[in-house]
Amino acid sequence: MASSSLFQGSPFSLKSNPSLPKSHASPTHFTIKASKHHRRPADENIRDEARRHNATHNHRLSAKYVPFNADPSSTESYSLDEIVYRSQSGGLLDVQHDMEALKKYDGEYWRSLFDSRVGKTTWPYGSGVWSKKEWVLPEIDSDDIVSAFEGNSNLFWAERYGKQFLGMSDLWVKHCGISHTGSFKDLGMTVLVSQVNRLRKMNRPVVGVGCASTGDTSAALSAYCAAAGIPAIVFLPANKISMAQLVQPIANGAFVLSIDTDFDGCMQLIREVTAELPIYLANSLNSLRLEGQKTAAIEILQQFDWEVPDWVIVPGGNLGNIYAFYKGFHMCKELGLVDRIPRLVCAQAANANPLYLYFKSGWKEFKAIRASTTFASAIQIGDPVSIDRAVYALKNSNGIVEEATEEELMDAMSQADSTGMFICPHTGVALSALTKLRNSGVIKPTDRTVVVSTAHGLKFAQSKIDYHSKNIKDMACRFANPPVQVKADFGSVMDVLKKYLLSKAPKY
Numbered sequence: 202m203a204s205s206s207l208f209q210g211s212p213f214s215l216k217s218n219p220s221l222p223k224s225h226a227s228p229t230h231f232t233i234k235a236s237k238h239h240r241r242p243a244d245e246n247i248r249d250e251a252r253r254h255n256a257t258h259n260h261r262l263s264a265k266y267v268p269f270n271a272d273p274s275s276t277e278s279y280s281l282d283e284i285v286y287r288s289q290s291g292g293l294l295d296v297q298h299d300m301e302a303l304k305k306y307d308g309e310y311w312r313s314l315f316d317s318r319v320g321k322t323t324w325p326y327g328s329g330v331w332s333k334k335e336w337v338l339p340e341i342d343s344d345d346i347v348s349a350f351e352g353n354s355n356l357f358w359a360e361r362y363g364k365q366f367l368g369m370s371d372l373w374v375k376h377c378g379i380s381h382t383g384s385f386k387d388l389g390m391t392v393l394v395s396q397v398n399r400l401r402k403m404n405r406p407v408v409g410v411g412c413a414s415t416g417d418t419s420a421a422l423s424a425y426c427a428a429a430g431i432p433a434i435v436f437l438p439a440n441k442i443s444m445a446q447l448v449q450p451i452a453n454g455a456f457v458l459s460i461d462t463d464f465d466g467c468m469q470l471i472r473e474v475t476a477e478l479p480i481y482l483a484n485s486l487n488s489l490r491l492e493g494q495k496t497a498a499i500e501i502l503q504q505f506d507w508e509v510p511d512w513v514i515v516p517g518g519n520l521g522n523i524y525a526f527y528k529g530f531h532m533c534k535e536l537g538l539v540d541r542i543p544r545l546v547c548a549q550a551a552n553a554n555p556l557y558l559y560f561k562s563g564w565k566e567f568k569a570i571r572a573s574t575t576f577a578s579a580i581q582i583g584d585p586v587s588i589d590r591a592v593y594a595l596k597n598s599n600g601i602v603e604e605a606t607e608e609e610l611m612d613a614m615s616q617a618d619s620t621g622m623f624i625c626p627h628t629g630v631a632l633s634a635l636t637k638l639r640n641s642g643v644i645k646p647t648d649r650t651v652v653v654s655t656a657h658g659l660k661f662a663q664s665k666i667d668y669h670s671k672n673i674k675d676m677a678c679r680f681a682n683p684p685v686q687v688k689a690d691f692g693s694v695m696d697v698l699k700k701y702l703l704s705k706a707p708k709y
């Protein structure tokens with residue numbers, strides 16, 4: 202157990218509430234006292250209030266960049282205040298936390314601290330990301346944080362979908378896409394843009410922030426930059442993202458380049474450009490992003506009262522997120538919040554499946570591919586930058602990779618919608634993977650399974666319109682539910698309604 206003295210100087214220091222006996226000190230006490238008796242002065246906002254509290258905190262926790270999966274003898278590391286995306290050898294980087302310092306607090310401490318912050322407006326902990334600040338960017342001043350109180354997304358019990366289509370009783374959909382800009386990218390972008398905000402205050406040479414995107418990273422980057430007054434530059438593959446996604450950065454005032462190439466071409470260009478110009482790279486090649494995204498994994502455990510699900514299924518494209526989930530789960534295990542991690546499944550569209558092919562080869566040879574058009578357009582990626590991270594995550598979680606054809610993913614999306622969800626095609630990919638693993642008996646009927654929904658269905662309304670109008674070449678659109686055209690007279694309306702009600706009437 203953590204001794205009470207360990208709470209001193211912690212983010213919820215005893216100094217905040219010296220009247221409490223040390224044996225009863227807990228993060229929760231601070232919050233309860235604050236919410237019951239404290240009234241913010243009229244001329245103070247929640248940021249000012251946080252600044253006043255933070256003056257007593259001492260930051261003993263830290264994090265730095267190290268080469269990803271480095272040899273234990275490696276001494277290469279960089280401050281998070283440096284602008285660096287690659288290791289000396291050209292490999293990926295990872296954010297490494299001072300685990301010894303974090304381990305001074307036991308699992309119960311962290312569980313209570315994180316639980317105590319849910320549902321509050323205390324800056325910045327009202328965010329599902331920043332409620333885990335000590336594990337994300339422990340050293341950033343709360344005043345520098347750019348947050349839309351992202352995270353804390355719904356974990357939806359997919360009761361009807363699970364029962365009707367899969368014979369499952371414990372199926373959940375983590376709605377990461379019901380968020381500020383409509384995708385899980387908000388979780389990572391709050392962290393990256395906050396760090397940029399800090400760098401700019403330190404007069405580091407960052408004029409703007411840029412990304413290549415299939416539509417969700419660009420939306421999140423544009424919104425967070427707009428909130429902070431930082432220029433955003435987005436490279437989009439022309440005619441390959443949805444209208445709703447295209448209009449997001451335009452509306453948020455970003456500098457939008459529509460480029461006649463695919464995502465991989467845009468990614469290559471933004472890497473070259475950010476090496477030449479004072480533009481900070483916002484794609485998940487930048488490991489800062491994954492620090493925010495990993496909090497979705499912690500949140501899932503928290504929502505299950507720190508019980509570990511058996512499976513978590515994540516749609517994969519550039520492959521940062523599957524590693525972020527692994528990292529979040531692994532940190533919870535290492536720091537004693539839980540005693541195991543779930544098995545991970547990465548789900549890819551068959552039209553954009555380089556990881557699946559690699560997995561099927563027994564991890565023998567990775568080949569980048571040219572991804573074909575897919576309704577899951579945000580994962581139309583053939584040369585994922587985080588391939589090494591994904592393989593690491595899957596190997597260390599006894600993971601699996603599955604794929605879904607266009608028809609499978611659209612049918613799964615439509616079936617899910619018919620049970621009250623309104624999911625994106627990428628979530629359809631994940632649900633198809635689940636169906637295959639259920640049919641093959643790998644996932645059992647009673648296994649607690651979480652499907653990660655990565656974007657809001659409204660961003661992909663056109664794909665649903667095409668499906669329900671049976672307007673897709675070579676697709677049966679078996680679950681289409683087109684509107685019935687009917688004349689504007691009582692008799693005609695009654696006729697179609699009676700027919701409908703008869704088809705729905707219970708058979709006794």
Ligand SMILES: Cc1ncc(COP(=O)(O)O)c(C=O)c1O
Pocket residue numbers: 384415417418485516517518519520521522523579580625627655656
């Ligand atoms: C909606 C959606 N789902 C899934 C993904 C895949 O995430 P990742 O690139 O981290 O694999 C992306 C982006 O790539 C996305 O925008």
Ligand SMILES: N[C@@H](CCOP(=O)(O)O)C(=O)O
Pocket residue numbers: 412413414415416417418419483484485486518519521579580
């Ligand atoms: N789906 C992504 C693709 C880029 O992924 P990133 O996580 O590396 O930024 C998008 O929406 O752009």
